[in-house]
Amino acid sequence: MKTIAVEPGSGEPAILEKPSPVPADGEALVRTLRVGVDGTDHEVIAGEHGGVPEGEDHLVLGHEAVGVVEDANGTALEEGQIVVPTVRRPPNGSNRYFESGYPDMAPEGEYHERGIVGAHGFMAEYFTSPAEYLVPIPAELAPLGFLVEPITISEKAIEHAVASRSAFDWQPESAMVLGNGSLGLLTVAMLAKTLEFDRTYCLGRRDRPDPTIDIVESLGATYVDSRETPVSEVPEAYEGMDFIYEATGYAPHAFETIEALAPNGVGALLGVPSSWTFEIDGGALHEEFVLHNKALVGSVNANRGHFEAAIDTLTQLPSSFLNDLVTGIYDVEAFEAAFVDDDTTIKTAVEFDRI
Amino acid sequence: MKTIAVEPGSGEPAILEKPSPVPADGEALVRTLRVGVDGTDHEVIAGEHGGVPEGEDHLVLGHEAVGVVEDANGTALEEGQIVVPTVRRPPNGSNRYFESGYPDMAPEGEYHERGIVGAHGFMAEYFTSPAEYLVPIPAELAPLGFLVEPITISEKAIEHAVASRSAFDWQPESAMVLGNGSLGLLTVAMLAKTLEFDRTYCLGRRDRPDPTIDIVESLGATYVDSRETPVSEVPEAYEGMDFIYEATGYAPHAFETIEALAPNGVGALLGVPSSWTFEIDGGALHEEFVLHNKALVGSVNANRGHFEAAIDTLTQLPSSFLNDLVTGIYDVEAFEAAFVDDDTTIKTAVEFDRI
Numbered sequence: 189m190k191t192i193a194v195e196p197g198s199g200e201p202a203i204l205e206k207p208s209p210v211p212a213d214g215e216a217l218v219r220t221l222r223v224g225v226d227g228t229d230h231e232v233i234a235g236e237h238g239g240v241p242e243g244e245d246h247l248v249l250g251h252e253a254v255g256v257v258e259d260a261n262g263t264a265l266e267e268g269q270i271v272v273p274t275v276r277r278p279p280n281g282s283n284r285y286f287e288s289g290y291p292d293m294a295p296e297g298e299y300h301e302r303g304i305v306g307a308h309g310f311m312a313e314y315f316t317s318p319a320e321y322l323v324p325i326p327a328e329l330a331p332l333g334f335l336v337e338p339i340t341i342s343e344k345a346i347e348h349a350v351a352s353r354s355a356f357d358w359q360p361e362s363a364m365v366l367g368n369g370s371l372g373l374l375t376v377a378m379l380a381k382t383l384e385f386d387r388t389y390c391l392g393r394r395d396r397p398d399p400t401i402d403i404v405e406s407l408g409a410t411y412v413d414s415r416e417t418p419v420s421e422v423p424e425a426y427e428g429m430d431f432i433y434e435a436t437g438y439a440p441h442a443f444e445t446i447e448a449l450a451p452n453g454v455g456a457l458l459g460v461p462s463s464w465t466f467e468i469d470g471g472a473l474h475e476e477f478v479l480h481n482k483a484l485v486g487s488v489n490a491n492r493g494h495f496e497a498a499i500d501t502l503t504q505l506p507s508s509f510l511n512d513l514v515t516g517i518y519d520v521e522a523f524e525a526a527f528v529d530d531d532t533t534i535k536t537a538v539e540f541d542r543i
Numbered sequence: 544m545k546t547i548a549v550e551p552g553s554g555e556p557a558i559l560e561k562p563s564p565v566p567a568d569g570e571a572l573v574r575t576l577r578v579g580v581d582g583t584d585h586e587v588i589a590g591e592h593g594g595v596p597e598g599e600d601h602l603v604l605g606h607e608a609v610g611v612v613e614d615a616n617g618t619a620l621e622e623g624q625i626v627v628p629t630v631r632r633p634p635n636g637s638n639r640y641f642e643s644g645y646p647d648m649a650p651e652g653e654y655h656e657r658g659i660v661g662a663h664g665f666m667a668e669y670f671t672s673p674a675e676y677l678v679p680i681p682a683e684l685a686p687l688g689f690l691v692e693p694i695t696i697s698e699k700a701i702e703h704a705v706a707s708r709s710a711f712d713w714q715p716e717s718a719m720v721l722g723n724g725s726l727g728l729l730t731v732a733m734l735a736k737t738l739e740f741d742r743t744y745c746l747g748r749r750d751r752p753d754p755t756i757d758i759v760e761s762l763g764a765t766y767v768d769s770r771e772t773p774v775s776e777v778p779e780a781y782e783g784m785d786f787i788y789e790a791t792g793y794a795p796h797a798f799e800t801i802e803a804l805a806p807n808g809v810g811a812l813l814g815v816p817s818s819w820t821f822e823i824d825g826g827a828l829h830e831e832f833v834l835h836n837k838a839l840v841g842s843v844n845a846n847r848g849h850f851e852a853a854i855d856t857l858t859q860l861p862s863s864f865l866n867d868l869v870t871g872i873y874d875v876e877a878f879e880a881a882f883v884d885d886d887t888t889i890k891t892a893v894e895f896d897r898i
Contacts, residue, residue, distance in 0.1 A: 290711045293836055295806035344710075352707035352838060355699075356645045442829040451650035457832050464826030471819030474797040477812050477841030481648055483707060484839045486832030 189313035190520050192538060193246040194233050201233055201249055201311075201527060203520070211316040217259035218271060218322065220540040222517065223311045224252030224334035225526050227369060227437075228304060233527070237460065238305040250311030251275045251303035254325070254333025256543060263319035270329070270543075271322040272336045272499070273310060275301050276489060292344060292489040301489070313520075313540050323495040327543070329502055332510055334537045335374070339498035340490035342375045342433070345456040346383070347494070349431060352454050352483045360430035361386040362450065364412070366419065367435035368392035368400040370535040371458070373513055374505075375433050380407045382504045389426060391419065400534060403512050419444035429453055437461045442484070446473045451480040456487055544668035545875050547893060548601045549588050556588055556604055556882060558875070566671040572614035573626060573677065575895040577872065578666045579607030579689035580881050582724060582792075583659060588882070592815065593660040605666030606630045606658035609680070609688025611898060618674035625684070625898075626677040627691045627854070628665060630656050631844055647699060647844040656844070668875075668895050678850040682898070684857055687865055689892045690729070694853035695845035697730045697788070700811040701738070702849070704786060707809050707838040715785035716741040717805065719767070721774065722790035723747035723755040725890040726813070728868055729860075730788050735762045737859045744781060746774065755889060758867050774799035784808055792816045797839070801828045806835040811842055 193204040211217045229249055231237035240247045257269045265271065276291040276299040285294035303309020325333050350358075363385040365372045372390060380388040388409040394401060404411045410426070417425045419441055428450030434441050437459030445455035476482065490498075516536040518526045526536040548559040566572045584604055586592035595602040612624045620626065631646040631654040640649035658664020680688055705713075718740040720727045727745060735743045743764040749756060759766045765781070772780045774796055783805030789796050792814030800810035831837065845853075871891040873881040881891040 288712050293711050293807050295835060348707070348710045348836075348838075351710040352703070352840060354709060355703045355706040356648050357643050437829075439825040439829040442832065443823075443825055452648050457829060459829065460833055461826040461829050463824055463830075465822050465824045467820050467822050468798075468825065469818055469820045470794040470798060470823065471816040474792075474794040474812060474814065474816050475818075477797065477839065478815055478843050480650060480841065481703075481843060482841045483703075484832065485707060486835065486837045488833050488836060 191248045192250065192311035192520070192523050193248045195246045196235060196240060199234060201523065203523070204246060204248070206312065208314050209316040211259060211261040214263060214318050215316045216257050216261050216263050216265050216319050216322060218255035218273070218315050218317060219258040220253060220255045220310055220313055220315060221330060221543065222254055222334045222537040222539050223250040224338065224535065224537045226252060226338060226371065229527070230529060232304055236462070238301070241307055247303070248308035248312055249303050250309035251301065252334045252337040253310035254330055254336070255310070255315070257322070258314065265319050265322060265324070270325050270327050270333060272325055272333050272495060273302070273315070273317050274321045274323065274492060274495060275304070275337065277302060277307055277321070279306065289493070290491055292491045311538060323492060323499070325499050329499065330543055332502060332514070335502060335510070336495060336498045338371050338374055339378070339501050340494040341371060341458065342378055343494040343497045343501065344490040345433065345458055345485070345487035346378070348485045348487050349454045349456045352485050353452070356452070358452065362389070362427055362429050363431040363433070364389040364391060364422065364429045364448065365433045365435060366391045366441050366445070368394065368404065369435065370513060372435045373400060373403050373534065375435065376404060376407055376409050377505050377509050378501055380409055381506060382501050385431070389429070394531065399512070399532065403509065406512070407509060420447040422448040423450070432456070434459055439464050440466060443468050443473060445484065446476055446482060449482050452482070454483040454485065456485050458487060546603045547605065547666035547875070547878050548603045550601045551590060551595060554589065556878070558878070559601060559603070561667065563669050564671040566614060566616040569618060569673050570671045571612050571616050571618050571620050571674050571677060573610035573628070573670050573672060574613040575608060575610045575665055575668055575670060576685060576898065577609055577689045577892040577894050578605040579693065579890065579892045581607060581693060581726065584882070585884060587659055591817070593656070596662055602658070603663035603667055604658050605664035606656065607689045607692040608665035609685055609691070610665070610670070612677070613669065620674050620677060620679070625680050625682050625688060627680055627688050627850060628657070628670070628672050629676045629678065629847060629850060630659070630692065632657060632662050632676070634661065644848070645846055647846045666893060678847060678854070680854050684854065685898055687857060687869070690857060690865070691850060691853045693726050693729055694733070694856050695849040696726060696813065697733055698849040698852045698856065699845040700788065700813055700840070700842035701733070703840045703842050704809045704811045707840050708807070711807070713807065717744070717782055717784050718786040718788070719744040719746060719777065719784045719803065720788045720790060721746045721796050721800070723749065723759065724790060725868060727790040728755060728758050728889065730790065731759060731762055731764050732860050732864050733856055735764055736861060737856050740786070742782070744784070749886070754867070754887065758864065761867065762864060775802040777803040778805070787811070789814055794819050795821060798823050798828060800839065801831055801837060804837050807837070809838040809840065811840050813842060
C-alpha cells in the first residue's frame with residue numbers, strides 16, 4: 189500500500205510502498221479516508237520535533253485522520269463505521285495514564301504519538317489500531333473528520349483553562365487567540381460560535397487582503413495586527429482578555445499573555461518553541477499574576493473525552509467557516525500540494541480513499 | 544482608645560489615640576483581642592504597599608485579627624462570641640465581587656483592605672464591621688485566632704491550584720514551599736499535616752542552627768537551602784514537585800517554578816515583588832509549560848469560605864508546631880517588639896485585651 193513517510197534528514201515527505209498491516213487481537217483494520225496536515229507535521233519533516241519508531245529508518249506521517257472500519261476483527265466496532273483515531277499509544281503495554289483515560293497527561297517516555305514520535309502515523313491506505321483508540325463519528329462528518337483531532341487540542345486546552353477558574357464564579361466575556369493558523373482559526377470559531385464569549389479577537393501578522401483575516405471577521409471576531417498592537421498593549425488598545433489561547437509558539441507571547449489578560453483571566457499555552465533567552469520584567473509580571481489572580485495553563489495532546497467533545501463541536505461549527513478553512517484536499521499522487529505552506533494555504537488534507 | 548497606626552513617610556508604627564468607633568446599622572462592635580503582624584504590615588510601614596483611607600493622614604494597621612463581640616447591635620451575632628474579621632470591604636456600597644461572595648477576586652479599585660489599603664485596620668482596642676464580614680470561631684481558638692487570616696491566604700491559593708488540576712485525575716505526592724517566613728511555615732504544616740502530600744519540602748536561605756529550619760524538620764519536611772540548590776535544580780537534586788507554593792516575592796522564583804514542577808504540576812504564586820527586569824530562557828520555559836501540562840496560578844486575599852476552611856485547618860495543626868511558630872505576643876505598650884523582624888522572630892501578635 190502507499191504511505192507518505194519522511195526519512196530523518198531528508199527534509200521532505202515521499203511516497204513509500206509498505207505492506208498492508210494485519211490487525212492483531214483487539215485491533216481493527218481501518219481504511220484511511222483523509223489525513224490532515226498541520227504545523228506539527230512540518231516540524232516533524234524539518235526534524236525539529238518527534239522521531240522515528242525504534243529500529244526504523246522512516247516515519248509514516250499523519251496524526252489527523254478519519255477512516256472507515258474495514259475489518260472489525262472481533263472488536264466491538266462495526267465494519268463500515270467511520271472512525272477517528274486518537275494519537276497517543278503506550279510504549280510498553282500500558283501505564284497508569286492510559287489506564288486512567290488520561291494519556292494526554294503522560295510525561296515523555298510514557299507515550300508514543302502516531303505520526304509524530306515513536307510510532308507510524310495514519311498517512312497510509314490502511315492502518316490498524318486497538319479498537320479503544322478508534323472513536324466512531326457520524327457518517328456525514330466523514331469528509332471533515334480530519335478536523336476532529338485539531339479540535340481536540342483546543343477542547344482540552346479550554347477544559348483545563350476553565351477548570352483553573354472553577355474555584356470562583358468566572359464570567360468570561362472576551363477571548364483572544366494568538367495566531368491565525370488553522371488551529372487558531374478553529375479556536376476562534378469555537379470561542380465565537382460554540383462557547384459563550386461575547387467578544388473574540390485573533391492576533392496575527394498578515395497584510396490585508398488575506399484569507400485568514402477574512403475568516404476571522406466572518407466569525408464576528410476582531411483581527412489584531414501584532415505589528416501595530418503588541419500583545420502586551422492589547423488591554424490598552426482593546427480590552428484585557430478573560431481568556432487567551434496562545435497558538436503561535438512564539439515564546440515572548442507566553443509571558444506577554446500575563447499582561448494581556450484581564451483580572452482573573454487565564455491563558456492557555458499551546459505552542460512548542462525552542463530554547464530562546466530574552467529579557468522580561470519578571471517582577472512586574474509576577475506581581476500582575478498575584479494581585480490579579482491570573483493563571484496560565486500549558487496543554488498538549490487530548491484524550492478520548494476531548495475527541496467526543498470535538499465531534500460534537502464539529503457539528504456545531506458553521507459550514508461556511510469550514511469551507512473557507514479547508515483550502516485543499518489532495519489525492520495521494522498529488523500529496524506534495526498538501527504540504528505547501530504559503531499565505532493562501534490554511535488547512536489541507538491528503539485523500540487516500542472515499543467512502 | 545489606643546490604636547497602632549502609621550503615617551506615610553514615617554517608616555514606623557506608633558500609638559495613636561482615637562475615639563472608640565460606634566457601630567452603624569448592620570455593624571457589630573468588636574473588642575480586639577490579638578492582631579498578628581506579617582510581611583504585608585512591614586511593606587505598608589515601609590510605604591511599599593497599600594495606602595491611607597481617603598482624606599486621612601494615617602492608617603491604623605492590622606489585618607490579622609481576632610476579637611470578641613462587645614455589642615451585637617441587632618445583628619445575628621451574639622455578644623461574647625469570638626470572631627475573626629475578613630479583610631476586604633467594598634469601597635462604595637457594594638459590587639458584584641462582594642455580592643457573589645468573591646471579594647478576593649475583585650480587581651484594584653473594587654476593594655479596600657482593612658489595615659492595608661483604603662481602610663483602617665484592626666490594631667485598635669475596638670473596631671466595627673458589618674456582621675457579614677465577621678466569622679465566628681470556637682472560643683478555644685481565641686488565643687491563636689490571629690492565625691486564621693494568614694491560613695486563609697493558603698486555603699485560597701491551594702484551592703485555586705487544585706482547581707487548575709481538576710480536569711484530570713491529579714494525584715500529587717510532593718510539594719515544596721518557597722520561603723520559610725511565617726506564611727511559608729504555616730503552609731508547610733498544612734501540606735504535611737492536613738493535606739495528603741507524602742513528601743514536603745521548604746526552601747530558604749538560612750544557616751543552621753535556625754528555628755525555622757527546626758520547625759520545617761519537626762513537620763517531617765525537608766529543608767532545602769536555595770544557596771546550594773537553586774529552584775531550577777530542585778528536580779535533579781530532589782524530585783520534580785507536584786505542587787509548589789511561592790511565598791518569597793522573589794520574582795525569579797515565579798519562573799524557576801516552571802522548571803521545578805513535575806509533569807502536570809502546578810505552582811501557586813503569592814509574592815508581590817516590584818518591577819525587575821532579568822533574563823529567562825523563555826523558549827525552554829514555554830515548551831516545558833506545554834509539553835508537560837504545567838500550570839501557574841496567582842492568588843491574593845481570601846473569601847469567607849476560606850476563613851471557614853482556615854478555622855477548621857487551625858484546629859488540625861499540631862499544637863507543638865503552633866507553639867514554635869508564635870515567638871511573641873506583646874501588650875500594646877510593648878508593640879514595637881511585635882514589629883521586630885530578625886532571625887529569631889517568626890510570628891508575633893499585639894495583644895489588646897484578653898477574653
